Amino acid sequence: MTISCIIIEDEPLAAEKLESFVARIPFLKLKGSFDNALEGLQFLKTQTVDLLFLDIQMEKITGIQLLENLSSKPYVVITSAYSDYALKGYELSVFDYLLKPYSFERFQMAVNRVSDDLKQKAGVKNENNSSQIFIKTEYRRENVHLDDILYIEGMQGYLKIYLSDKRILTKQSMKAILKTLPQDQFIQVHKSYIVALSKIESIERNHIKISGKLIPVGDFYKMQFYERIENI
Known part of the structure:
Protein backbone atom coordinates (compact mmCIF):
# COMPACT_ATOMS: atom_id res chain seq x y z
CA MET A 1 0.00 0.00 0.00
CA THR A 2 1.37 3.40 -1.03
CA ILE A 3 0.92 6.21 1.52
CA SER A 4 0.89 9.74 0.13
CA CYS A 5 2.23 12.45 2.40
CA ILE A 6 3.23 16.10 2.65
CA ILE A 7 5.58 18.02 4.92
CA ILE A 8 4.84 21.41 6.48
CA GLU A 9 8.04 22.60 8.15
CA PHE A 43 -2.92 22.38 -0.70
CA LEU A 44 -4.92 20.28 1.76
CA LYS A 45 -8.15 22.06 0.86
CA THR A 46 -7.83 20.98 -2.77
CA GLN A 47 -5.98 17.66 -2.62
CA THR A 48 -6.14 14.51 -0.54
CA VAL A 49 -3.17 12.90 1.17
CA ASP A 50 -2.95 10.09 3.69
CA LEU A 51 -0.35 11.57 6.01
CA LEU A 52 0.79 15.02 7.14
CA PHE A 53 4.10 15.71 8.89
CA LEU A 54 3.49 18.99 10.67
CA ASP A 55 5.64 21.45 12.63
CA ILE A 56 3.89 23.57 15.27
CA GLN A 57 5.67 26.89 15.72
CA MET A 58 5.58 28.68 12.37
CA GLU A 59 4.98 32.24 11.22
CA LYS A 60 1.57 33.52 10.04
CA ILE A 61 -0.37 30.55 11.41
CA THR A 62 0.76 27.70 13.65
CA GLY A 63 0.40 24.01 13.04
CA ILE A 64 -2.36 23.90 15.67
CA GLN A 65 -4.29 26.65 13.87
CA LEU A 66 -3.91 24.75 10.62
CA LEU A 67 -5.44 21.62 12.17
CA GLU A 68 -8.30 23.66 13.60
CA ASN A 69 -9.07 24.93 10.07
CA LEU A 70 -9.15 21.51 8.42
CA SER A 71 -12.60 19.98 8.05
CA SER A 72 -11.16 16.63 6.94
CA LYS A 73 -7.80 15.63 8.39
CA PRO A 74 -5.28 13.10 7.09
CA TYR A 75 -3.20 11.17 9.57
CA VAL A 76 -1.13 13.81 11.37
CA VAL A 77 2.35 13.29 12.82
CA ILE A 78 3.59 16.34 14.70
CA THR A 79 7.31 17.12 14.47
CA SER A 80 8.22 19.70 17.10
CA ALA A 81 11.04 20.73 19.41
CA TYR A 82 8.47 21.50 22.11
CA SER A 83 6.49 18.98 24.12
CA ASP A 84 4.04 21.65 25.37
CA TYR A 85 1.64 21.05 22.47
CA ALA A 86 1.27 17.29 22.90
CA LEU A 87 -2.03 17.47 24.81
CA LYS A 88 -3.57 19.95 22.37
CA GLY A 89 -2.36 17.82 19.51
CA TYR A 90 -4.07 14.72 20.80
CA GLU A 91 -7.26 16.72 21.37
CA LEU A 92 -7.12 17.40 17.62
CA SER A 93 -6.70 13.68 16.83
CA VAL A 94 -2.97 13.84 16.09
CA PHE A 95 -1.77 10.29 15.42
CA ASP A 96 1.79 10.63 16.72
CA TYR A 97 4.15 13.24 18.15
CA LEU A 98 7.85 13.26 17.22
CA LEU A 99 9.94 15.36 19.55
CA LYS A 100 12.98 16.90 17.86
CA PRO A 101 15.64 15.69 17.50
CA TYR A 102 14.10 12.33 16.63
CA SER A 103 15.85 9.33 15.08
CA PHE A 104 15.03 7.55 11.85
CA GLU A 105 13.98 4.55 13.93
CA ARG A 106 11.42 6.65 15.82
CA PHE A 107 10.20 8.16 12.54
CA GLN A 108 9.87 4.68 11.02
CA MET A 109 7.89 3.50 14.04
CA ALA A 110 5.37 6.33 13.58
CA VAL A 111 5.03 5.65 9.85
CA ASN A 112 4.56 1.90 10.39
CA ARG A 113 1.78 2.63 12.87
CA VAL A 114 0.04 4.77 10.26
CA SER A 115 0.48 2.02 7.67
CA ASP A 116 -0.95 -0.63 9.98
CA ASP A 117 -3.96 1.54 10.81
CA LEU A 118 -4.63 2.33 7.15
CA LYS A 119 -4.50 -1.34 6.20
CA GLN A 120 -6.91 -2.19 8.97
CA LYS A 121 -9.37 0.48 7.81
CA ALA A 122 -8.98 -0.45 4.14
CA GLY A 123 -10.56 -3.83 4.68
CA VAL A 124 -10.05 -7.41 5.77
CA LYS A 125 -9.04 -10.49 3.79
CA ASN A 126 -11.61 -13.17 3.09
CA GLU A 127 -10.90 -16.85 2.44
CA ASN A 128 -10.06 -16.12 -1.20
CA ASN A 129 -7.66 -13.31 -0.23
CA SER A 130 -9.98 -10.77 -1.86
CA SER A 131 -10.03 -7.39 -0.11
CA GLN A 132 -13.31 -6.06 1.20
CA ILE A 133 -14.66 -2.90 2.77
CA PHE A 134 -17.90 -2.19 4.57
CA ILE A 135 -20.02 0.57 3.00
CA LYS A 136 -22.59 2.28 5.22
CA THR A 137 -25.90 2.64 3.43
CA GLU A 138 -29.11 4.13 4.81
CA TYR A 139 -30.15 0.97 6.62
CA ARG A 140 -27.09 -1.23 6.98
CA ARG A 141 -23.37 -1.74 6.45
CA GLU A 142 -22.80 -3.67 3.24
CA ASN A 143 -19.75 -5.86 2.67
CA VAL A 144 -18.25 -4.90 -0.71
CA HIS A 145 -15.44 -6.70 -2.52
CA LEU A 146 -12.96 -4.18 -3.88
CA ASP A 147 -12.63 -6.24 -7.05
CA ASP A 148 -16.32 -5.60 -7.77
CA ILE A 149 -16.02 -1.79 -7.73
CA LEU A 150 -15.95 -0.24 -11.21
CA TYR A 151 -16.08 3.44 -10.30
CA ILE A 152 -17.60 5.86 -7.79
CA GLU A 153 -19.62 8.91 -8.70
CA GLY A 154 -20.06 11.88 -6.38
CA MET A 155 -23.60 13.24 -6.32
CA GLN A 156 -25.13 16.04 -4.21
CA GLY A 157 -24.77 14.89 -0.62
CA TYR A 158 -23.95 11.25 -1.37
CA LEU A 159 -21.90 8.83 -3.46
CA LYS A 160 -23.06 6.25 -5.97
CA ILE A 161 -20.79 3.19 -6.04
CA TYR A 162 -21.00 1.23 -9.29
CA LEU A 163 -20.31 -2.48 -8.82
CA SER A 164 -20.14 -5.20 -11.43
CA ASP A 165 -23.68 -6.32 -10.56
CA LYS A 166 -25.40 -3.40 -8.79
CA ARG A 167 -25.14 0.14 -7.40
CA ILE A 168 -24.89 1.32 -3.79
CA LEU A 169 -25.69 4.74 -2.35
CA THR A 170 -23.79 6.09 0.65
CA LYS A 171 -23.56 9.49 2.33
CA GLN A 172 -19.75 9.35 2.64
CA SER A 173 -17.69 12.15 1.14
CA MET A 174 -15.15 11.62 -1.65
CA LYS A 175 -12.30 12.35 0.78
CA ALA A 176 -13.62 9.88 3.34
CA ILE A 177 -14.03 6.97 0.93
CA LEU A 178 -10.63 7.64 -0.66
CA LYS A 179 -9.05 6.96 2.73
CA THR A 180 -10.60 3.47 2.79
CA LEU A 181 -9.56 2.52 -0.75
CA PRO A 182 -6.10 1.12 -1.60
CA GLN A 183 -4.24 3.84 -3.52
CA ASP A 184 -2.57 1.31 -5.78
CA GLN A 185 -6.01 0.22 -7.05
CA PHE A 186 -8.12 3.40 -7.12
CA ILE A 187 -7.56 7.02 -8.13
CA GLN A 188 -9.64 10.18 -8.22
CA VAL A 189 -9.78 11.52 -11.79
CA HIS A 190 -12.40 14.25 -11.42
CA LYS A 191 -14.04 16.13 -8.55
CA SER A 192 -16.99 13.75 -9.01
CA TYR A 193 -15.30 10.46 -9.97
CA ILE A 194 -13.03 7.81 -8.50
CA VAL A 195 -12.12 4.89 -10.77
CA ALA A 196 -10.71 1.41 -10.32
CA LEU A 197 -7.51 1.34 -12.37
CA SER A 198 -7.90 -2.32 -13.30
CA LYS A 199 -11.38 -1.68 -14.75
CA ILE A 200 -10.29 0.96 -17.28
CA GLU A 201 -11.03 -0.29 -20.79
CA SER A 202 -9.61 2.65 -22.74
CA ILE A 203 -8.53 6.30 -22.46
CA GLU A 204 -9.21 8.81 -25.23
CA ARG A 205 -9.35 12.62 -25.32
CA ASN A 206 -9.25 12.90 -21.52
CA HIS A 207 -12.09 10.45 -21.06
CA ILE A 208 -11.92 7.02 -19.43
CA LYS A 209 -14.16 4.19 -20.57
CA ILE A 210 -15.34 1.72 -17.93
CA SER A 211 -18.14 -0.74 -18.65
CA GLY A 212 -19.42 1.47 -21.46
CA LYS A 213 -19.44 4.63 -19.32
CA LEU A 214 -17.32 7.61 -20.41
CA ILE A 215 -15.79 9.32 -17.36
CA PRO A 216 -14.10 12.71 -17.73
CA VAL A 217 -10.57 13.37 -16.44
CA GLY A 218 -10.62 16.79 -14.76
CA ASP A 219 -7.87 19.32 -15.53
CA PHE A 220 -6.79 19.35 -11.88
CA TYR A 221 -6.27 15.56 -11.87
CA LYS A 222 -4.72 15.02 -15.32
CA MET A 223 -1.05 15.09 -14.37
CA GLN A 224 -1.42 12.71 -11.43
CA PHE A 225 -3.64 10.33 -13.42
CA TYR A 226 -1.39 10.06 -16.46
CA GLU A 227 1.68 9.62 -14.25
CA ARG A 228 -0.05 6.68 -12.57
CA ILE A 229 -1.05 5.15 -15.90
CA GLU A 230 2.53 5.35 -17.20
CA ASN A 231 3.83 3.54 -14.10
CA ILE A 232 1.39 0.63 -14.26
Whole structure:
Protein backbone atom coordinates (compact mmCIF):
# COMPACT_ATOMS: atom_id res chain seq x y z
CA MET A 1 0.00 0.00 0.00
CA THR A 2 1.37 3.40 -1.03
CA ILE A 3 0.92 6.21 1.52
CA SER A 4 0.89 9.74 0.13
CA CYS A 5 2.23 12.45 2.40
CA ILE A 6 3.23 16.10 2.65
CA ILE A 7 5.58 18.02 4.92
CA ILE A 8 4.84 21.41 6.48
CA GLU A 9 8.04 22.60 8.15
CA ASP A 10 9.57 26.10 8.16
CA GLU A 11 13.07 25.10 9.26
CA PRO A 12 15.09 24.18 6.13
CA LEU A 13 17.34 21.66 7.89
CA ALA A 14 14.39 19.98 9.62
CA ALA A 15 12.50 19.82 6.32
CA GLU A 16 15.54 18.35 4.56
CA LYS A 17 15.88 15.72 7.28
CA LEU A 18 12.21 14.77 6.97
CA GLU A 19 12.42 14.54 3.19
CA SER A 20 15.43 12.23 3.46
CA PHE A 21 13.60 10.03 5.98
CA VAL A 22 10.53 9.84 3.72
CA ALA A 23 12.75 8.84 0.78
CA ARG A 24 14.05 5.88 2.80
CA ILE A 25 10.56 4.40 3.27
CA PRO A 26 9.53 2.57 0.06
CA PHE A 27 5.77 2.91 0.56
CA LEU A 28 5.80 6.66 1.26
CA LYS A 29 5.16 9.04 -1.64
CA LEU A 30 5.94 12.71 -0.96
CA LYS A 31 3.45 14.97 -2.76
CA GLY A 32 4.77 18.28 -1.47
CA SER A 33 6.93 20.07 1.08
CA PHE A 34 5.87 23.51 2.34
CA ASP A 35 7.78 26.02 4.46
CA ASN A 36 4.64 27.72 5.80
CA ALA A 37 1.28 26.54 7.05
CA LEU A 38 -0.81 28.78 4.79
CA GLU A 39 0.50 27.16 1.61
CA GLY A 40 0.10 23.74 3.18
CA LEU A 41 -3.48 24.54 4.19
CA GLN A 42 -4.35 25.62 0.65
CA PHE A 43 -2.92 22.38 -0.70
CA LEU A 44 -4.92 20.28 1.76
CA LYS A 45 -8.15 22.06 0.86
CA THR A 46 -7.83 20.98 -2.77
CA GLN A 47 -5.98 17.66 -2.62
CA THR A 48 -6.14 14.51 -0.54
CA VAL A 49 -3.17 12.90 1.17
CA ASP A 50 -2.95 10.09 3.69
CA LEU A 51 -0.35 11.57 6.01
CA LEU A 52 0.79 15.02 7.14
CA PHE A 53 4.10 15.71 8.89
CA LEU A 54 3.49 18.99 10.67
CA ASP A 55 5.64 21.45 12.63
CA ILE A 56 3.89 23.57 15.27
CA GLN A 57 5.67 26.89 15.72
CA MET A 58 5.58 28.68 12.37
CA GLU A 59 4.98 32.24 11.22
CA LYS A 60 1.57 33.52 10.04
CA ILE A 61 -0.37 30.55 11.41
CA THR A 62 0.76 27.70 13.65
CA GLY A 63 0.40 24.01 13.04
CA ILE A 64 -2.36 23.90 15.67
CA GLN A 65 -4.29 26.65 13.87
CA LEU A 66 -3.91 24.75 10.62
CA LEU A 67 -5.44 21.62 12.17
CA GLU A 68 -8.30 23.66 13.60
CA ASN A 69 -9.07 24.93 10.07
CA LEU A 70 -9.15 21.51 8.42
CA SER A 71 -12.60 19.98 8.05
CA SER A 72 -11.16 16.63 6.94
CA LYS A 73 -7.80 15.63 8.39
CA PRO A 74 -5.28 13.10 7.09
CA TYR A 75 -3.20 11.17 9.57
CA VAL A 76 -1.13 13.81 11.37
CA VAL A 77 2.35 13.29 12.82
CA ILE A 78 3.59 16.34 14.70
CA THR A 79 7.31 17.12 14.47
CA SER A 80 8.22 19.70 17.10
CA ALA A 81 11.04 20.73 19.41
CA TYR A 82 8.47 21.50 22.11
CA SER A 83 6.49 18.98 24.12
CA ASP A 84 4.04 21.65 25.37
CA TYR A 85 1.64 21.05 22.47
CA ALA A 86 1.27 17.29 22.90
CA LEU A 87 -2.03 17.47 24.81
CA LYS A 88 -3.57 19.95 22.37
CA GLY A 89 -2.36 17.82 19.51
CA TYR A 90 -4.07 14.72 20.80
CA GLU A 91 -7.26 16.72 21.37
CA LEU A 92 -7.12 17.40 17.62
CA SER A 93 -6.70 13.68 16.83
CA VAL A 94 -2.97 13.84 16.09
CA PHE A 95 -1.77 10.29 15.42
CA ASP A 96 1.79 10.63 16.72
CA TYR A 97 4.15 13.24 18.15
CA LEU A 98 7.85 13.26 17.22
CA LEU A 99 9.94 15.36 19.55
CA LYS A 100 12.98 16.90 17.86
CA PRO A 101 15.64 15.69 17.50
CA TYR A 102 14.10 12.33 16.63
CA SER A 103 15.85 9.33 15.08
CA PHE A 104 15.03 7.55 11.85
CA GLU A 105 13.98 4.55 13.93
CA ARG A 106 11.42 6.65 15.82
CA PHE A 107 10.20 8.16 12.54
CA GLN A 108 9.87 4.68 11.02
CA MET A 109 7.89 3.50 14.04
CA ALA A 110 5.37 6.33 13.58
CA VAL A 111 5.03 5.65 9.85
CA ASN A 112 4.56 1.90 10.39
CA ARG A 113 1.78 2.63 12.87
CA VAL A 114 0.04 4.77 10.26
CA SER A 115 0.48 2.02 7.67
CA ASP A 116 -0.95 -0.63 9.98
CA ASP A 117 -3.96 1.54 10.81
CA LEU A 118 -4.63 2.33 7.15
CA LYS A 119 -4.50 -1.34 6.20
CA GLN A 120 -6.91 -2.19 8.97
CA LYS A 121 -9.37 0.48 7.81
CA ALA A 122 -8.98 -0.45 4.14
CA GLY A 123 -10.56 -3.83 4.68
CA VAL A 124 -10.05 -7.41 5.77
CA LYS A 125 -9.04 -10.49 3.79
CA ASN A 126 -11.61 -13.17 3.09
CA GLU A 127 -10.90 -16.85 2.44
CA ASN A 128 -10.06 -16.12 -1.20
CA ASN A 129 -7.66 -13.31 -0.23
CA SER A 130 -9.98 -10.77 -1.86
CA SER A 131 -10.03 -7.39 -0.11
CA GLN A 132 -13.31 -6.06 1.20
CA ILE A 133 -14.66 -2.90 2.77
CA PHE A 134 -17.90 -2.19 4.57
CA ILE A 135 -20.02 0.57 3.00
CA LYS A 136 -22.59 2.28 5.22
CA THR A 137 -25.90 2.64 3.43
CA GLU A 138 -29.11 4.13 4.81
CA TYR A 139 -30.15 0.97 6.62
CA ARG A 140 -27.09 -1.23 6.98
CA ARG A 141 -23.37 -1.74 6.45
CA GLU A 142 -22.80 -3.67 3.24
CA ASN A 143 -19.75 -5.86 2.67
CA VAL A 144 -18.25 -4.90 -0.71
CA HIS A 145 -15.44 -6.70 -2.52
CA LEU A 146 -12.96 -4.18 -3.88
CA ASP A 147 -12.63 -6.24 -7.05
CA ASP A 148 -16.32 -5.60 -7.77
CA ILE A 149 -16.02 -1.79 -7.73
CA LEU A 150 -15.95 -0.24 -11.21
CA TYR A 151 -16.08 3.44 -10.30
CA ILE A 152 -17.60 5.86 -7.79
CA GLU A 153 -19.62 8.91 -8.70
CA GLY A 154 -20.06 11.88 -6.38
CA MET A 155 -23.60 13.24 -6.32
CA GLN A 156 -25.13 16.04 -4.21
CA GLY A 157 -24.77 14.89 -0.62
CA TYR A 158 -23.95 11.25 -1.37
CA LEU A 159 -21.90 8.83 -3.46
CA LYS A 160 -23.06 6.25 -5.97
CA ILE A 161 -20.79 3.19 -6.04
CA TYR A 162 -21.00 1.23 -9.29
CA LEU A 163 -20.31 -2.48 -8.82
CA SER A 164 -20.14 -5.20 -11.43
CA ASP A 165 -23.68 -6.32 -10.56
CA LYS A 166 -25.40 -3.40 -8.79
CA ARG A 167 -25.14 0.14 -7.40
CA ILE A 168 -24.89 1.32 -3.79
CA LEU A 169 -25.69 4.74 -2.35
CA THR A 170 -23.79 6.09 0.65
CA LYS A 171 -23.56 9.49 2.33
CA GLN A 172 -19.75 9.35 2.64
CA SER A 173 -17.69 12.15 1.14
CA MET A 174 -15.15 11.62 -1.65
CA LYS A 175 -12.30 12.35 0.78
CA ALA A 176 -13.62 9.88 3.34
CA ILE A 177 -14.03 6.97 0.93
CA LEU A 178 -10.63 7.64 -0.66
CA LYS A 179 -9.05 6.96 2.73
CA THR A 180 -10.60 3.47 2.79
CA LEU A 181 -9.56 2.52 -0.75
CA PRO A 182 -6.10 1.12 -1.60
CA GLN A 183 -4.24 3.84 -3.52
CA ASP A 184 -2.57 1.31 -5.78
CA GLN A 185 -6.01 0.22 -7.05
CA PHE A 186 -8.12 3.40 -7.12
CA ILE A 187 -7.56 7.02 -8.13
CA GLN A 188 -9.64 10.18 -8.22
CA VAL A 189 -9.78 11.52 -11.79
CA HIS A 190 -12.40 14.25 -11.42
CA LYS A 191 -14.04 16.13 -8.55
CA SER A 192 -16.99 13.75 -9.01
CA TYR A 193 -15.30 10.46 -9.97
CA ILE A 194 -13.03 7.81 -8.50
CA VAL A 195 -12.12 4.89 -10.77
CA ALA A 196 -10.71 1.41 -10.32
CA LEU A 197 -7.51 1.34 -12.37
CA SER A 198 -7.90 -2.32 -13.30
CA LYS A 199 -11.38 -1.68 -14.75
CA ILE A 200 -10.29 0.96 -17.28
CA GLU A 201 -11.03 -0.29 -20.79
CA SER A 202 -9.61 2.65 -22.74
CA ILE A 203 -8.53 6.30 -22.46
CA GLU A 204 -9.21 8.81 -25.23
CA ARG A 205 -9.35 12.62 -25.32
CA ASN A 206 -9.25 12.90 -21.52
CA HIS A 207 -12.09 10.45 -21.06
CA ILE A 208 -11.92 7.02 -19.43
CA LYS A 209 -14.16 4.19 -20.57
CA ILE A 210 -15.34 1.72 -17.93
CA SER A 211 -18.14 -0.74 -18.65
CA GLY A 212 -19.42 1.47 -21.46
CA LYS A 213 -19.44 4.63 -19.32
CA LEU A 214 -17.32 7.61 -20.41
CA ILE A 215 -15.79 9.32 -17.36
CA PRO A 216 -14.10 12.71 -17.73
CA VAL A 217 -10.57 13.37 -16.44
CA GLY A 218 -10.62 16.79 -14.76
CA ASP A 219 -7.87 19.32 -15.53
CA PHE A 220 -6.79 19.35 -11.88
CA TYR A 221 -6.27 15.56 -11.87
CA LYS A 222 -4.72 15.02 -15.32
CA MET A 223 -1.05 15.09 -14.37
CA GLN A 224 -1.42 12.71 -11.43
CA PHE A 225 -3.64 10.33 -13.42
CA TYR A 226 -1.39 10.06 -16.46
CA GLU A 227 1.68 9.62 -14.25
CA ARG A 228 -0.05 6.68 -12.57
CA ILE A 229 -1.05 5.15 -15.90
CA GLU A 230 2.53 5.35 -17.20
CA ASN A 231 3.83 3.54 -14.10
CA ILE A 232 1.39 0.63 -14.26
